[in-house]
Amino acid sequence: MEKFDWKNLPFGYYKTNYNVRSCWKDGKWSKLEVTDSEYINLHMAATCLHYGQECFEGLKAYRGKDGKVRLFRWQENYKRMARTADYILMQCPPEELFREAIFTAIKQNAAYIPPYGTGATLYIRPLLIGSGPQVGVKPSQEYLFIVFVTPVWPYFKEGFKPVDVWICREYDRAAPLGTGNIKVGGNYAASLIPADIAHKNGFAAALYLDPREKKYIDECGPANFIAIKNNTYITPKSNSILPSITNKSLMTLAEEIGMKVEVRPVPIEELETFEEVGMVGTAAVLSPIKRIVDTNKIYTYGKNNEPGKKCTELYNKLRAIQYGDIEDKHNWVLVL
């Protein structure tokens, strides 16, 4: 393996040694297979290709100062994958198979787990697809579950530096009673144009509004939206956003440091009143926002391009737990 420039990794795909797979056929999951092939042999009429029977997850393994590898709240990713699979009528692997697959994928690619202090982590991508043929909109009779890993730098290349986001009024990523709250590929297909517009105009991400009324903040590209004012951590309640495991964890940490937590609709006008705002997610970690640009208005946060105080405190606390620098009181971390 070549020498890595860990600090300059993108958030992207990098070939590692192995991935792991299991197939569901005739009512059962096959024994986990470890392979070095990056390809799958797929039927051209597979339901994932035609009817979007596809979902995925994203979680990270962190190497601590002690050299040990830690996994953050993987059971939450399992629960979300199971919920997603149910919603689009897919077979979900049992929790034990999911666990075995991610542990095996990490162990088989141990050389790709970035060292402590580089800011890089090992991103783990479980993928579940309908692999059996159907012509006519029906669920597949066969499924393929794959876990691959890739070393990454945080999603927003700025790391923990404030970024600009753009309020997207021309596109929605999900419908009011649609699939926004589960992790299916279709939501990401719908977000490609808005993300492209955002990037071409110098923004880190598109900030979506609620698809029914366009009055409330929904979420931000691949991350939940959070705001802070009056010692209160505020995050949108909406049926069309993905419940974020990072957000859920930060809410607990916010309470722990004496903040109030509110999960409720966040009207656009309220943007004016926030002291700090940010995007949170496994890939994004906590990315502070310095400007939110709307059609006829710009909301500005912070001074001297510095992250706000509360965002910094929450970010440091979460990272310290993930890397094993402080005590894991909530039992979120599993040492492998």
Ligand SMILES: Cc1ncc(COP(=O)(O)O)c(C=O)c1O
């Ligand atoms: C649309 C969307 N929102 C929010 C998140 C953040 O969720 P989590 O913190 O569980 O990674 C993600 C990432 O999975 C996402 O894709």
